[in-house]
Amino acid sequence: MATSESVVVSKSLPTIHLNLLRAENVTESKNLLDACRTHGFFYLDLTSDPELCKLWKEMLRIMENYFKQPLDVKMQDARGSDNFGYEPIGNEEGPNPKTRDGYESLKFSRREFLKGSSDLTTSVRSQENHFFSFIEHAHSITLMILSHLSSQLGLTGASRFEAHHADPGPSLSTLSIMRYPEHEKRVGDTTEAPCNVGHNKHTDVGSLTFLLAAQWGLQFLSLTTKRWEFIEPRPGHAIINVGDSLRFLSGGELASVVHRVVPLQETQDEDRYSIAYFLRMNDGGVFSDTTGRTWTADEWHDFKFGVFKNPSALDAKGQFLTGMMIPESEELLGSEGQKAIAT
Ligand SMILES: O=C(O)CCC(=O)C(=O)O
Numbered sequence: 001m002a003t004s005e006s007v008v009v010s011k012s013l014p015t016i017h018l019n020l021l022r023a024e025n026v027t028e029s030k031n032l033l034d035a036c037r038t039h040g041f042f043y044l045d046l047t048s049d050p051e052l053c054k055l056w057k058e059m060l061r062i063m064e065n066y067f068k069q070p071l072d073v074k075m076q077d078a079r080g081s082d083n084f085g086y087e088p089i090g091n092e093e094g095p096n097p098k099t100r101d102g103y104e105s106l107k108f109s110r111r112e113f114l115k116g117s118s119d120l121t122t123s124v125r126s127q128e129n130h131f132f133s134f135i136e137h138a139h140s141i142t143l144m145i146l147s148h149l150s151s152q153l154g155l156t157g158a159s160r161f162e163a164h165h166a167d168p169g170p171s172l173s174t175l176s177i178m179r180y181p182e183h184e185k186r187v188g189d190t191t192e193a194p195c196n197v198g199h200n201k202h203t204d205v206g207s208l209t210f211l212l213a214a215q216w217g218l219q220f221l222s223l224t225t226k227r228w229e230f231i232e233p234r235p236g237h238a239i240i241n242v243g244d245s246l247r248f249l250s251g252g253e254l255a256s257v258v259h260r261v262v263p264l265q266e267t268q269d270e271d272r273y274s275i276a277y278f279l280r281m282n283d284g285g286v287f288s289d290t291t292g293r294t295w296t297a298d299e300w301h302d303f304k305f306g307v308f309k310n311p312s313a314l315d316a317k318g319q320f321l322t323g324m325m326i327p328e329s330e331e332l333l334g335s336e337g338q339k340a341i342a343t
């Protein structure tokens with residue numbers, strides 16, 4: 001990895017082992033709770049599950065072929081939804097001032113999975129079983145994580161976290177496959193970053209995110225160092241993070257940490273691919289934010305997706321974008337003032 005001095009790589013994130021969670025190992029269960037309280041992010045070692053690791057590789061092959069198609073073909077899958085279908089680059093505000101995001105995505109919703117077919121019309125539809133199979137794996141693993149967390153926190157019956165995520169829902173849980181295309185610095189421009197770059201800072205809307213990303217780019221705002229730190233991609237490991245609704249449901253016990261995607265250098269020298277399953281509470285599930293305002297899970301989702309597109313107008317203080325995780329005083333002091341693109 002070619003990095004410069006301003007690139008900080010996290011050294012603190014714990015690793016939780018899928019096989020130990022599956023075996024109901026009590027120490028691993030405690031480590032899991034500690035990771036969600038202290039960091040909000042952790043690695044999940046998947047190497048005990050070769051089938052899942054193989055599926056990751058197969059999905060990447062399909063994604064490369066899908067995203068390299070002309071835009072007008074991909075636009076046949078656009079559904080004008082935040083929950084399913086194709087979205088081109090630039091739909092949301094970017095990490096640098098006056099920029100838009102630099103990624104395109106295709107989403108398969110849990111509703112489509114439960115129905116047994118997607119609403120896609122292009123050739124990728126014939127390969128949707130790979131993505132549905134991944135939804136099945138990621139959903140059962142994230143529910144198992146919720147079950148461990150509930151037990152560790154002594155929750156019972158209807159107040160256990162997994163009780164808010166039971167099928168058939170409905171819920172806005174979804175799988176998003178993303179590509180951040182390689183880009184050059186703008187010709188003749190020595191100071192500014194390209195117009196379409198990365199993924200703006202945010203906290204995730206839902207309960208847990210199960211992310212597979214083999215390339216650099218993901219950064220989180222460390223709760224311990226208060227700096228942006230890159231999360232090193234590790235083969236055979238997913239990155240899991242807590243989202244807003246689980247934080248609010250846990251009464252602030254679990255941390256929904258701010259993160260973003262930026263290239264290591266001013267240019268992104270290869271296409272970056274990521275796969276994220278967003279486990280979300282069932283529609284109508286209720287929680288209160290840190291100001292005491294009550295939301296249903298689907299109201300919070302819809303409101304926040306509006307904010308993602310235009311935070312400057314809808315959320316000038318960044319409180320919704322960042323799930324109320326950055327106190328306004330710190331925002332002004334610029335604890336997150338490290339430049340978005342490493343130089
Ligand atoms: O692409 C990534 O690595 C992360 C994307 C992300 O944070 C999100 O979609 O919520």
Ligand SMILES: [Fe+2]
Nearest residue numbers: 202203204259
């Ligand atoms: Fe995210």
